[in-house]
Amino acid sequence: MLDQNLKILLVDDENSIIEACSEFLINLGYPEPYVANSGSEALKTALLKKPDLILMDINLKGSMTGIEAAEAIQAKGLKPCLVFLTGQGSGEWIDRASCAAAPQAYLLKPINGLNLHASIQVAMANHRNKEALMAQKLATEKAMKKYTAIFENSLVGICFVDGNGIIEAINRRGVEILGGRASGELVGEDLLHFHDSIMSLEAVSANSGTDRGESEDLSDDSSKLKDVLSASVNNGRVDFRKLYEKLLYSGPIVHLEHTITKLNGQTANLIISASAIAVGDGPGGVVWVYEDVTEMRELEATRNSNQRLMGAMEMAGALAHEMNQSLQYILGYSQLLVEDIKDTTKLCDCVDNPVFREMEDSAVKIGAAAFKVGEITSRMARVSRYATKEYLPGTHIIDLDAASGKGLEE
Incomplete structure (x- = not known):
């Protein structure tokens, strides 16, 4: 679709080409372009007019080539759609231009109205897609920074474990609760190192909520964990892949109280929750959430x-x-x-x-x-x-x- 408000800057050191291209653009329904005959003039005009599209001759005469002029414009923070005009179809020039300025299209001389219009449409479509991808990337990076900050500064410990029971990620509070000094000390460790007792059916029975005179909700979750573990044990050891699938099917376990031994040898009373997390099309894992209630219990x-x-x-x-x-x-x-x-x-x-x-x-x-x-x-x-x-x-x-x-x- 033709954009009649498109601001175009046409740069070439031959007036005949500028006149011909300007006439083609106007006849095609585009607004009259801004023009420049050199790289330095193109830079000044671009900074002043902020064009959406630049049609730039690669081999400009003067102190700046078209490639250098395009780089200078981009260095000033402008990101217009860029189409290089060239009478040389050699791979060397195209490679140099692609590496330096990353244009959206090339247009070989001599130029006619049909291929000019086609090049502009393809270039603008590529440019919009690139801008959309860049905006999506920036939004994703911003969201990741936000969620990373929430993850790292959470008041509860959060630990992500893969299908083999290996810790892939853990936040600062989780490291502190498990008695470590840094996340690197725990990432790659087997979760059973800390939860060998919670992963036994006897421990689950011993830690049931009714034994402590607590609410039925805790008792229900203890029974639920017992059922989940019963279906996840393989050769006497918890199969985390089965545990993941069982949690994915039956839903999360919340507020199970358990005592663990930290890396520093101290014991801690924790309220533990576990939930299966699907990660795209790949294998998922289990998120464990820890709340240290040792001081509260004391x-x-x-x-x-x-x-x-x-x-x-x-x-x-x-x-x-x-x-x-x-x-x-x-x-x-x-x-x-x-x-x-x-x-x-x-x-x-x-x-x-x-x-x-x-x-x-x-x-x-x-x-x-x-x-x-x-x-x-x-x-x-x-x-x-x-x-x-x-x-x-x-x-x-x-x-x-x-x-x-x-x-x-x-």
Whole structure:
């Protein structure tokens, strides 16, 4: 289709060719071209007019050849469609022009309207295709930079494993989680080096969500992984090609908690997800996503311990309160009993009676014991931290003095 708004620059050192080509272009329906008789003039005109198409004579007279002029124009950042005009059809000139300026077409002199129009149409089509491919390439490179940045800076570890279980790519967080120092240290490694236990059916059963009292979703994924692995084992080892096909068919596994041993020997609690990824027409692989929950689990353990301690403290306080109620009665009645015995012995004039003396001593002992238990319950009510002491070899009990802060008060 003829583009009537096409800006054309015609460059030749022979005025007769410029006049003939200009007439051909106008008769074909193209707008009147800009013209130049030398390479330097072509460069100035191109920078000023920014043409869409340049028809350039290769063998220009003067300080610049057509090839050099085309290179100079391209060096200024202009990327017009380029057609070289030449009266020499030798391969040497064409090779030089192709390597230097990468034209979209060649047009041999003498020129007529028919081959001029055909060359322009072919050249512009090639140029548009090239521009579209370049734009697509730039968009792809931009997207790749974006996705690479997302991949590398993700807060979770991401690892891509091929059909043989070999790590092909891993991000920075993944390297950190697996205990490495750089991705190059892990790329090419066998994933089973880290997941030998997760790849066993026994480990999957032991790590099921219901055993930890967690949600049914985790249990379902543990069962799902067990089923997937059952269908993927070959000669006692996980066949990652079968694993890929099974995951591709059954869908991803998410949020399976597992403990691994890192390269540095440390252990880590991870939440692991696995998903099959198809890569074009070639063989796919499995993407493993890791979230390190070691610190979270430690905080949960501390929180649970604190909650248990708080429950024990509240129970101790409640017991102390209830015991104090009864102790007040025991202590009060023991004191009344002592007074009654004394009054009775005076009235009966039997102060030295051994029976009454024994009764009085017993009442005093009951009161003393009640008072001592009262001190213990008072310390129970003040328990504010967890402290133990050895009661018997290998057996520890709560240290009420330390737990209630008695030592600190003194």
